Each structure stands twice: as structure tokens, then as C-alpha cells.
Amino acid sequence: MPPRLKHLLFGAPRDVSDPKTYHHISLVAFLAWVGLGADGLSSSSYGPDESFRALGQHHYLAVGLALATAFTVFIISYAYSRIVEHFPFGGGGYVVASKLLGPRFGVVSGSALLVDYVLTISTSIAAAADATFSFLPPQWHWAKLPIEFGAIALLMLLNLRGIKESVTALAPIFVVFLVTHVLLIGGALFLRAGELPAVAGEVRHGFSSGLATLGLGGMAALFLRAYSMGAGTYTGIEAVSNGLQIMREPKVQTAQRTMVLMALSLALTAGGITLGYLLVHASPVEGKTMNAVLVERLTGGWGTPGQAFVWLTLAAETALLFVAAQAGFIDGPRVMANMANDRWLPRRFALLSDRLSMQDGIVLISACSALTLLYTRGDTSTLVLMYSINVFLTFSLSELGMVRYWIRERARYPDWKRHILIHLIGLVLCLSILVVSILEKFAVGGSITLVVTSLLIGLCLLIRRHYESVQHNLRRLDEVMEALPAFPAREEQPLDPRQPTAVLLVGGYGGLGIHQLLSVQRVFPNQYRQVLFVSVGVIDSASMKGVEEVEEVRRRTEESLQRYAGLARRLGMTAGWRMSVGVEAVGEAESLCVAIAGEFHRAVFFAGKLIFERERWYQRLLHNDTAYELQRRLQFAGLNAVVLPVRILQQEPVTAAGAGARAAPPEPAGAARG
Known part of the structure; x- marks a missing residue:
């Protein structure tokens, strides 16, 4: 509009x-x-x-x-x-x-x-x-x-x-x-x-x-x-x-x-x-x-x-x-x-x-x-x-x-x-x-109400089961953090606007963001020794209670970005971060990326996207297409954007014993399998 x-x-x-x-x-x-x-x-x-x-x-x-x-x-x-x-x-x-x-x-x-x-x-x-x-x-x-x-x-x-x-x-x-x-x-x-x-x-x-x-x-x-x-x-x-x-x-x-x-x-x-x-x-x-x-x-x-x-x-x-x-x-x-x-x-x-x-x-x-x-x-x-x-x-x-x-x-x-x-x-x-x-x-007529309510309850149970299964899969990615090399971090250095810069759009600190970092190093070996982490702290209905909650979202976002930057320095890279807070992730991220492109002329933007082994129509309703939407906007803004897939191999119900779907976590030390 x-x-x-x-x-x-x-x-x-x-x-x-x-x-x-x-x-x-x-x-x-x-x-x-x-x-x-x-x-x-x-x-x-x-x-x-x-x-x-x-x-x-x-x-x-x-x-x-x-x-x-x-x-x-x-x-x-x-x-x-x-x-x-x-x-x-x-x-x-x-x-x-x-x-x-x-x-x-x-x-x-x-x-x-x-x-x-x-x-x-x-x-x-x-x-x-x-x-x-x-x-x-x-x-x-x-x-x-x-x-x-x-x-x-x-x-x-x-x-x-x-x-x-x-x-x-x-x-x-x-x-x-x-x-x-x-x-x-x-x-x-x-x-x-x-x-x-x-x-x-x-x-x-x-x-x-x-x-x-x-x-x-x-x-x-x-x-x-x-x-x-x-x-x-x-x-x-x-x-x-x-x-x-x-x-x-x-x-x-x-x-x-x-x-x-x-x-x-x-x-x-x-x-x-x-x-x-x-x-x-x-x-x-x-x-x-x-x-x-x-x-x-x-x-x-x-x-x-x-x-x-x-x-x-x-x-x-x-x-x-x-x-x-x-x-x-x-x-x-x-x-x-x-x-x-x-x-x-x-x-x-x-x-x-x-x-x-x-x-x-x-x-x-x-x-x-x-x-x-x-x-x-x-x-x-x-x-x-x-x-x-x-x-x-x-x-x-x-x-x-x-x-x-x-x-x-x-x-x-x-x-x-x-x-x-x-x-x-x-x-x-x-x-x-x-x-x-x-x-x-x-x-x-009352039976219609009870039937519709029962159907809605059943739908909610299915949705919850799907999210729990995906969450169980993503925990496998967190295992990457435990296997990463514990090298001492490089001394913090200023970013060089003339150098090739990988701009990674990440969320909270975890295996998914680390997967993006290691995948960039694997797919583009020795190309990007400088990385900039970008995140948007999204204010949703749960955090929209006052300025104090907004500041809490800002604090958590900043803390996650600092941890990502620290990890990149331990892996031998020069790292920095940028952030914004707003109610709409794509628009805020687009504004950040455009500003970054004006400062770093050799920047390429990377965003992660979950992909499933068996695609279903409802997955697009349950998971947003933020990465694709941002890629589309940045392309029309004249910027280079790459979507990095994060594979979910299969979906199985999570059992009491912890069995479930398997994710494909990247291998440590940068040799990720995508």
C-alpha cells in the first residue's frame, strides 16, 4: 500500500x-x-x-x-x-x-x-x-x-x-x-x-x-x-x-x-x-x-x-x-x-x-x-x-x-x-x-459451538506439536557451541569499510546464528575475514507494556550481538555489530542494511532460513519468510543478499525419551555441512 x-x-x-x-x-x-x-x-x-x-x-x-x-x-x-x-x-x-x-x-x-x-x-x-x-x-x-x-x-x-x-x-x-x-x-x-x-x-x-x-x-x-x-x-x-x-x-x-x-x-x-x-x-x-x-x-x-x-x-x-x-x-x-x-x-x-x-x-x-x-x-x-x-x-x-x-x-x-x-x-x-x-x-445450535471449539483445540495441539518438534531439532544446532575451539579472542579492532564484509542478520545467540557464521566461512573460504552482525529487537504483544520492557528487549539484543562478535574474534575474524528495535523486523532490518551498505561498500548480506526435508503447505503459515522478503527488498535496493538454508531433515513427534526429528548441525571449526 x-x-x-x-x-x-x-x-x-x-x-x-x-x-x-x-x-x-x-x-x-x-x-x-x-x-x-x-x-x-x-x-x-x-x-x-x-x-x-x-x-x-x-x-x-x-x-x-x-x-x-x-x-x-x-x-x-x-x-x-x-x-x-x-x-x-x-x-x-x-x-x-x-x-x-x-x-x-x-x-x-x-x-x-x-x-x-x-x-x-x-x-x-x-x-x-x-x-x-x-x-x-x-x-x-x-x-x-x-x-x-x-x-x-x-x-x-x-x-x-x-x-x-x-x-x-x-x-x-x-x-x-x-x-x-x-x-x-x-x-x-x-x-x-x-x-x-x-x-x-x-x-x-x-x-x-x-x-x-x-x-x-x-x-x-x-x-x-x-x-x-x-x-x-x-x-x-x-x-x-x-x-x-x-x-x-x-x-x-x-x-x-x-x-x-x-x-x-x-x-x-x-x-x-x-x-x-x-x-x-x-x-x-x-x-x-x-x-x-x-x-x-x-x-x-x-x-x-x-x-x-x-x-x-x-x-x-x-x-x-x-x-x-x-x-x-x-x-x-x-x-x-x-x-x-x-x-x-x-x-x-x-x-x-x-x-x-x-x-x-x-x-x-x-x-x-x-x-x-x-x-x-x-x-x-x-x-x-x-x-x-x-x-x-x-x-x-x-x-x-x-x-x-x-x-x-x-x-x-x-x-x-x-x-x-x-x-x-x-x-x-x-x-x-x-x-x-x-x-x-x-x-x-449449541452443538455447533462445541464442535468448532473442539476443532480449534485440536488445531492448537497440532500447531504446538509442530513447534516443539522444530525446537527439538534446533537444539541439535546448539551442540555446535560446545564443540567450537576455545581459542583466545583477537584484540578488538575497528572494521575497515574498504574490506569485504559479511553482514549476518541474526536473532538471539544460539546454534542457528553460529550455523550462519560457519556456513559463510565454509562456502566463501578466506573471502570474509571481517563480519558484521545485525539484529532487530522485535517488540511484540508480550513486550509492549512500557518503555522498561522495550529497554529490556534492547539489552537482550545487544547482549546477543556482543556474544556473536566475541565468538567471531575467537575464530580469528574482525567483528562488529549493529542493532535496532521496532515492531516490524523486515522494515527495520532493511533500514539497517541500507545504512550499512552506505558505510561498507563491499558488504554482502546473509540471512538464515529453515528448510524442511518434506515441505508442507502449512509450514509457510507457521514460519515467517523474513529471509526471503528481506532478500527481495535488498535486491531491489541494489544490494547483494544471500539466504543460507538451515536443514531440518525430518519431523517426528518428540517423545518422553527425547527421540525426535534430526537437524543437520554444521561441523565445528568452520567445516559445516550446511
Whole structure:
């Protein structure tokens, strides 16, 4: 893309070394509430609706339902607030399950979250489109699906520019929703306050009648089903612990303030709306949401102002559903990045763009959401059936991990029983909702979610197995270091710009870089007695936490280059090094190489590339083509670049005994076999 067009669409690159950058892209509690809380708050548009409809004619149970909803929100929110304290670097349910239950539980939690975030985007966009098109003539409905695709593309573009920019642009919608729903709930409680005694009498009579006809067990089963059918109300609560890295310092305190705002707003909105249904004697109407029935009955007789309020309230709900998709764009790519750092997903998903956004994750989750809409034809009812199962799988694993943690650490903390209690309650609640949701939704769409999640878990296991096999092979190259001659290092001498210079692009110090050095000496004997090591310290999602982490990347990169230079001097060569730090390896390396070529006119550039004995199509997805891409750029810049192959002879699963694939390490003392 031409640079001017790229900057117009996505904005100018950001400087990772500037402390102001991290302050600028971080979110204060209010903006984090907008970006991460909209998902949960928007669920008040359909969560209480689903629960109330599930009660059938037993509306008297709505009081208990409102209380149970608010109680559940506060329990889960408080439990995740404690999780934020124990995991201050973020990661949410994936990191909790990985650290406290083991990597296999972690990949289950992470995969469930990824599917849930895709469904968050799809469901929110579809619900917003349904609400919009319900006011439009039927002949226009053909445009619904294309507009949904356009909405996903717009959100993708906003998030590629940066999280803060996207959240700031959507904040006014969030504020309008809050104002209209405060008026709606407050109006229902205040204007119908005189009917409270009559409603209380109806509830008592209904409870007595239900007890006589259904029995205590039947009434409890009906209540539990309605409670579980509103499980979508609680989705989004975990988003704060996932998005901790984007919070303004001090991150933990900002995250906890965000959690308080989210819990209060969601509990009061969802619980208040449920009570509002009861106070206005709302009942389901074909073609209308329960919220539409609520606001119409409340404003009946207000004339034109009442009609305007109805339209404004429903428009705010529709718009907030669009904003709710933002949680999927913020946290979905972040979960991908965490899983990529642990080698469950391709490494590219941990990399950042020059705008410090996880662009590959954003693009992939956008594409998956669009495919989900295409598969379901944008049918909200189908999407809702597929939704909310996975989030309670993650909730349950997180609570189980924290329960296990406090049991294991009880000797260190005398007050462990007080801490474990909240997680035990949360575990019981989440497991109950998960079981009932699976039983209720399995045959009518929930099975698709479970199948897709299982397939994703299987794919992650295969990817991890591949990376472990390659890593096992590369350890063979490290054996070279043990066999290298221990000659004393030459006295450090300045590089001569007039001499032939081998410029080696290397990563961290190890057998792979040493293989390149020895291969150059073998292929070009006595040609290069002067070598310059070049490396780019890449700032990825794991290290993009602040200037301190950037300096740590710089320190590690410099240390590796000094070790390479020391090795070259021990082998009788004159050596030096150059480095840079950035978010994109190829661009930074190209700039370094062009600058070096201006200083060393007889320089030839060398980069290493893994090659496999049996090439497979997926290897290009799992391993980058940095060497080939850099070679292409340098060739067109008029510079000579050579790609040095590093052979992986065969791939076999790594066994407990250490058997596995064999790499082809070079022989010591420069006689490498390539």
C-alpha cells in the first residue's frame, strides 16, 4: 500500500521508544468501560428478554430473577477483580487456566474464548442490524447482510488504527445508552411506585399458585432454566482481565475501577429492566423485543415526546449493540497473541503493526465473524443459541484454577478460607449455568459451538506439536557451541569499510546464528575475514507494556550481538555489530542494511532460513519468510543478499525419551555441512 494512503487509513507509525506513546494508547477507566463494558451492558437488550420469556406465565418469579442476575454479576465481577490482582499482566481466563491448571486446560480456555469473541462480534452486529431493519420496509431486507459485512469492515479499520481511537469514536453512543436507560429504569420505578403494593400481592399470589401447581422442584427447575437462558447477560465480564495491558497506569487499580463500573452498570441495568417488565405488566408481543414493550408501555399517553423517547431508547440499544462488538476486536486478538507466545497459534499473531495494533489477529477475527454471519445468514436467534456457552466454560476453568490455588497455598495464607469462598460460589454458579446451557442449547445450535471449539483445540495441539518438534531439532544446532575451539579472542579492532564484509542478520545467540557464521566461512573460504552482525529487537504483544520492557528487549539484543562478535574474534575474524528495535523486523532490518551498505561498500548480506526435508503447505503459515522478503527488498535496493538454508531433515513427534526429528548441525571449526 502506498505510504500516504496507509497513513490516511491507519495513521502514522508510533514510536515504541517514546514514553508518551504508551500513555497515549492506554485507556482510563471510563474509556475501558466503554470499550470492554459495552459487550456486557448491551446484553441487557436481550439477556433479560430471554430470561423473562423463559418464565412463560410465571412472571412472579421475575423478582427472584432480577436479584439472582444482579448477585451473579457481582460475584463474577468480584472474582475477576481478585484474578486481576494475582495476574497483573493480563491474559484473563487463558492465563489463569494455563498457570493454575496446566497448559492443556489453558488451550481449552483460550480456544473457547476465541470462539466466544467471534460470536460476540457476529451476534452484536446481527442484533443491531435486526433492530435497525425492523423499522425499515421489507423490500429493503436484502441489504441486511451486506451492511453487516460493512459494519465489521468499519470496526476492523477503526481497530487497525488503534484501540483508543476506536473506543473514543464510539464513546458518545455508550453515553446516550446510559442516559436513556437510566431514565427508562428510573421512570419505571418512580412512575409505577404506587403500584408496588399491588405488584407485591400478585407476586405472593403467583408464588403460592405456582407452588401448588408446579411444586417446589418444578418451580426451581423453571427458575433455573430461565436464569440460565439469560446467560448472555454475563458475557463480557471477563474482558477487563483480558485487556489489562491497555489500561492506564497503575493498571491493576484502573482495571478494578473499570470492573466496578461494569458490575454496577450491568447489575442495575439488567436487574432494573427485569423488574420493569413486572411493574408495567409486560408480556411478549410478536415482532417486538421485551425492551420495546417496556418502553412503549411506560411512555403510553405521553404523546409526541413519549414516541420520541421510544425511538431514542431503541436507537441507543441498537447503536450500543454495534459498539458491543468492540470487545471482540479488543480482546480476541489479545488472546490470540497470548496463545501465539505459548506456541498454540502461529507466531505472527503475537506481532504488532507500526500502529501497535495486533493487525493479524484483528483481520482474522474479522474474517471469522463475517464467515459466521454468512453461515447463519445473519440470523440472530441462531447466533444467540450458539453464544454464551464458551464464556461459561472459561469462567468455570478460571474459578476452578483459583480454588485450586488457594487450596494449594493454604499453608502460606492463614485467611485462605475467606479468599476461596468467593471463587467457590463463582464456580458453582458458572458450572450450573454451563451445564444447563449445554443441555438447553445443544440440540438447537449449541452443538455447533462445541464442535468448532473442539476443532480449534485440536488445531492448537497440532500447531504446538509442530513447534516443539522444530525446537527439538534446533537444539541439535546448539551442540555446535560446545564443540567450537576455545581459542583466545583477537584484540578488538575497528572494521575497515574498504574490506569485504559479511553482514549476518541474526536473532538471539544460539546454534542457528553460529550455523550462519560457519556456513559463510565454509562456502566463501578466506573471502570474509571481517563480519558484521545485525539484529532487530522485535517488540511484540508480550513486550509492549512500557518503555522498561522495550529497554529490556534492547539489552537482550545487544547482549546477543556482543556474544556473536566475541565468538567471531575467537575464530580469528574482525567483528562488529549493529542493532535496532521496532515492531516490524523486515522494515527495520532493511533500514539497517541500507545504512550499512552506505558505510561498507563491499558488504554482502546473509540471512538464515529453515528448510524442511518434506515441505508442507502449512509450514509457510507457521514460519515467517523474513529471509526471503528481506532478500527481495535488498535486491531491489541494489544490494547483494544471500539466504543460507538451515536443514531440518525430518519431523517426528518428540517423545518422553527425547527421540525426535534430526537437524543437520554444521561441523565445528568452520567445516559445516550446511
